[in-house]
Amino acid sequence: MSGMTDAQEHQTDVIHNAAYEAIEKVLEPFGIDPEWSMEWIGELSDSIADIAKRYFGLTEMQVYPYIDDEDDPGPAEPTTRYFWDCDCEKNYIHSRIQEYCPACQSISCDHPNSTVSEVIKFLAAGE
Numbered sequence: 001m002s003g004m005t006d007a008q009e010h011q012t013d014v015i016h017n018a019a020y021e022a023i024e025k026v027l028e029p030f031g032i033d034p035e036w037s038m039e040w041i042g043e044l045s046d047s048i049a050d051i052a053k054r055y056f057g058l059t060e061m062q063v064y065p066y067i068d069d070e071d072d073p074g075p076a077e078p079t080t081r082y083f084w085d086c087d088c089e090k091n092y093i094h095s096r097i098q099e100y101c102p103a104c105q106s107i108s109c110d111h112p113n114s115t116v117s118e119v120i121k122f123l124a125a126g127e
């Protein structure tokens with residue numbers, strides 16, 4: 001899932017095809033027929049987007065709205081093994097000392113570690 005609109009997907013195809021055709025033309029005199037590879041097509045598309053940005057006042061999102069969210073999920077939020085999340089909508093942070101949640105009957109060992117940021121909020125609220 002890329003999360004792009006149809007227009008963005010179309011624009012991404014346009015720039016990828018332009019990048020491919022440019023290299024195809026450059027390699028033609030050498031008798032090389034380049035195989036489609038996102039490794040160099042992506043790199044050249046980035047360069048094209050950069051030029052469109054610097055010389056023609058466009059933004060990267062306009063020229064190359066390629067959102068690579070599969071390869072780059074971003075930094076994971078840190079978690080702590082001393083706390084866990086139960087299935088409740090609210091007040092779902094529990095210390096691992098507490099083996100189950102009386103409200104939703106969740107059991108500590110079946111549930112994931114809590115994120116540090118939520119634990120800090122939970123502790124600050126003093127619940």
Ligand SMILES: [Zn+2]
Nearest residue numbers: 086088101104
């Ligand atoms: Zn619960």
